[in-house]
Amino acid sequence: MVKSLNIFVLVKQVPDQGSKAGLNPDGTIDRAKAKRMLNPFDRYALQAALHTKKQYGGKVTAISMGPPPAIEVLLETIEHGADRGFLLSDRRLAASDTLATAYALYKTVLYAGQFDLIFCGLQTTDGDTAQVGPQLAERLQLPQVTYCEDFSLENDKILAKRIIEGGYQKVVSSLPGLITVANSYHPLEYKSFKGAWRVQQLQRNPENLQKIIQTIDLDIIGADPDRCGLKGSPTIVAATEKVGDLGGNCHMHEGKSPYDLVQEVLACTNLQELVSN
Amino acid sequence: MENDPPIVQFCPKGNVLVVAEQSLGQIQPVTLELLGAGRILADKMGKDLHCVIMGYDLGDLPNQLIHYGADVVYVADDEALQYYRTLPYRRVLVDLLDSLQEPPHTMLLGSSTTGRDLAPRIAAHFETGLTADCTELDIGPYEHKSKVDPTKLGLYPNCLYAIRPSFGESLKARILGPWKNPQMATTRPGVMIPLKIDTSRQGQIHNIPVKLNSEDLRLIVAETVKEVSSGLKLTEAEVIVSGGYGLGSKEGFELLEQLANCFNSNAIGASRKVVDLGWIPYQHQVGQTGKTVRPKLYIACGISGAIQHRVGMSKSNIIIAINKDMDAPIFKFAHQGIIGDIYQIVPELITQFKALQNKSALGGKSVVGSR
Numbered sequence: 001m002v003k004s005l006n007i008f009v010l011v012k013q014v015p016d017q018g019s020k021a022g023l024n025p026d027g028t029i030d031r032a033k034a035k036r037m038l039n040p041f042d043r044y045a046l047q048a049a050l051h052t053k054k055q056y057g058g059k060v061t062a063i064s065m066g067p068p069p070a071i072e073v074l075l076e077t078i079e080h081g082a083d084r085g086f087l088l089s090d091r092r093l094a095a096s097d098t099l100a101t102a103y104a105l106y107k108t109v110l111y112a113g114q115f116d117l118i119f120c121g122l123q124t125t126d127g128d129t130a131q132v133g134p135q136l137a138e139r140l141q142l143p144q145v146t147y148c149e150d151f152s153l154e155n156d157k158i159l160a161k162r163i164i165e166g167g168y169q170k171v172v173s174s175l176p177g178l179i180t181v182a183n184s185y186h187p188l189e190y191k192s193f194k195g196a197w198r199v200q201q202l203q204r205n206p207e208n209l210q211k212i213i214q215t216i217d218l219d220i221i222g223a224d225p226d227r228c229g230l231k232g233s234p235t236i237v238a239a240t241e242k243v244g245d246l247g248g249n250c251h252m253h254e255g256k257s258p259y260d261l262v263q264e265v266l267a268c269t270n271l272q273e274l275v276s277n
Numbered sequence: 278m279e280n281d282p283p284i285v286q287f288c289p290k291g292n293v294l295v296v297a298e299q300s301l302g303q304i305q306p307v308t309l310e311l312l313g314a315g316r317i318l319a320d321k322m323g324k325d326l327h328c329v330i331m332g333y334d335l336g337d338l339p340n341q342l343i344h345y346g347a348d349v350v351y352v353a354d355d356e357a358l359q360y361y362r363t364l365p366y367r368r369v370l371v372d373l374l375d376s377l378q379e380p381p382h383t384m385l386l387g388s389s390t391t392g393r394d395l396a397p398r399i400a401a402h403f404e405t406g407l408t409a410d411c412t413e414l415d416i417g418p419y420e421h422k423s424k425v426d427p428t429k430l431g432l433y434p435n436c437l438y439a440i441r442p443s444f445g446e447s448l449k450a451r452i453l454g455p456w457k458n459p460q461m462a463t464t465r466p467g468v469m470i471p472l473k474i475d476t477s478r479q480g481q482i483h484n485i486p487v488k489l490n491s492e493d494l495r496l497i498v499a500e501t502v503k504e505v506s507s508g509l510k511l512t513e514a515e516v517i518v519s520g521g522y523g524l525g526s527k528e529g530f531e532l533l534e535q536l537a538n539c540f541n542s543n544a545i546g547a548s549r550k551v552v553d554l555g556w557i558p559y560q561h562q563v564g565q566t567g568k569t570v571r572p573k574l575y576i577a578c579g580i581s582g583a584i585q586h587r588v589g590m591s592k593s594n595i596i597i598a599i600n601k602d603m604d605a606p607i608f609k610f611a612h613q614g615i616i617g618d619i620y621q622i623v624p625e626l627i628t629q630f631k632a633l634q635n636k637s638a639l640g641g642k643s644v645v646g647s648r
Contacts, residue, residue, distance in 0.1 A: 132397075134396075134397035138398045147390050164361075164390045164391070170502075172497050230423075231426045233406075241451075265597060265615060266633070274515055
C-alpha cells in the first residue's frame, strides 16, 4: 500500500445481557438500569480495523450512534488504539429501525470524510439483525464482504475469506469496500498503554476530547430528520407477546447419586436406537 | 365519526415473492421452507406465489420450485451468477422488481449467509422494511393510531406479520410495515414447513435478462470450499451435545466430545456466551444468532436456556438438561432435567450409554423402557 489508509469502524453501545444488573424480575431488560457495553461483535470489527492500521498503515476512525453515554464505547476504541471518533447523538433518532439507522450512519460517514475501508460487527446483540452493515453499503454503493473471518490487502484489493453454509468463499474485492467481521476472526487485543493514557488525558480536558471525539447531530451532518427515527422507519413493533412455556413438563431428577440420576433418566427415555454399535 | 382514522381501501396489491437459494445444482432447504410459508400467505390474500432463482446452468431447478408450490418462477441463468455474489444478484433482483407492474406485496429470503447479505441491500435500495430471522409469518389487519406521522394513520387489512423473538426477553415481537411494498422478511432455516412435492403442479417459467455493469463486478469469487468438518453438520446430526457457561472452561468441551461419541450421528453445540468467550468456534453456536437444530436428542450441559438459545433447539425430540441451578429457564422446556454437577453427571452418562451400546451389540432387546 502506497498511501495511508482511512479506516472506519462502526461500533454500538448495547445493554449487557450477561450481567444481572438491570434485569427485571420477569427477565426483561430495564434499559435505564442495565449495564452498558461495547457490542461484543464490534470487538472483532475493531480488531480488524486496528490490524489493518498496524499492517498497512493509516488512521482508524470509530463511529457510533446513540445517546450521550455511548461516548464510552468510542473512548474504549481509543484505548485500544483508534485515532478519533464521531458520536451521532440526537433525540430525533429515537426508535430508528435498521433502514433509518443506516441512513443516519450514511450521512455520518460522509461527514467524517474519505475512507478506504469500513468495518462493522456482524450484528449487534440487542438487535440481532445483521442488516445495518449491508444497508449502509447499499447507501454508499460499495461492494461488501459479510461474515468475513480473515482478510488481507494486496495491490489495492481486498482478499477476504467469508463463511458460507458448510464452508467458505475466498473473494477479491476492490477498494473502497465494507466488511462485516465474523466472530471467528481474531479476538480484540488488550488496550494499549498509550491508548489508555491518551483517554485519561482526554477525560481531563473536555476541549481536547471534543476535538478527538466529535459529538454531532442531524443538523451538523445535514441529515433529513424525516428519514430518521420513527418517521424514517418503514417498520414498527406492533405488538409483543410473552413466549409461552414450551412443553413445560420437565421431568426433574435431583438429590441422588449421579448413578441413580442417570438410571432414572434412561428409564424415562428411549435412546437405544441412537447409541452407536 | 369525525375522529375515526381514514380507512385505507386496501385490496392487497402484488404477489408473494420468494428469492430462491441454490448451491451446486441443489435448491437449498430454506427455499422449500419459504415456498411452504409463502404459499400460505399468498393463499390468504388470494394472490400468487412467485419465486426468483439466480445461478448458472440451472437445468430443472425452476420446475422443482413449481413442484414445491410456486405459481410463477423467474429465472436468471448466467455464468456471472454461478456463485453467489452480492452485487450481481442485487442487480438482477432490482431490475426484476423494477420491471414488474407493481412490486411484490411480500418478499421472503432465507436468513442464511446469502439471504442476510442480500436482503438488506434490496430493502435499502427500495427503502422498504425488512425484518430479520423471523420464526413465524402471517397476514392480518393493523390499525395505526400513533399520530407522530399522520401520513401513516389508517387501517391496513393485509399486512405481513413478521414475528421474531425479541432480544434478551421472553417476548416475541410482531413487526410490520404496511406502508410500502414489498414488505420484506428473512426466516431462519429449519423453522418453516415445506409443502410435499407435487410433480403434477403446473406453473409459468419466465427467463429474465441479466444485465450487469462494471460496478456490479467489483468483487470476484476466487474459490468456494465446502468443508467436510470432523464432526457432522449441526443441522444434520441426530444427537447434539451442547455446552454453555456452566462448563466453567473450554476444556469442558473435551468431556462433551466423549459423550457425543457414544452416538452414531453426533455433533457438538454451544451457547452464544461460550462462543463469544472463544471457548469454541462460531460454527457450533445454536440459537438465535447461530443454527436452528431439531435433533432426536439434545443434551444441554450447563446451558441456562435463555430465549436466544431456546429458539434454536426447542423443537428437538428429546431434550435432556443438566444444570446446577434449579431455577435455570432450560428446565421450563426440557423434557428431562438433572440438577447436578456436569463433571459428575456427564461421566456417568458416558458410562451408562456405553453399557447400553454393549448390550445392543450383544443383540439384546432394548433394555430401556419406552416413555
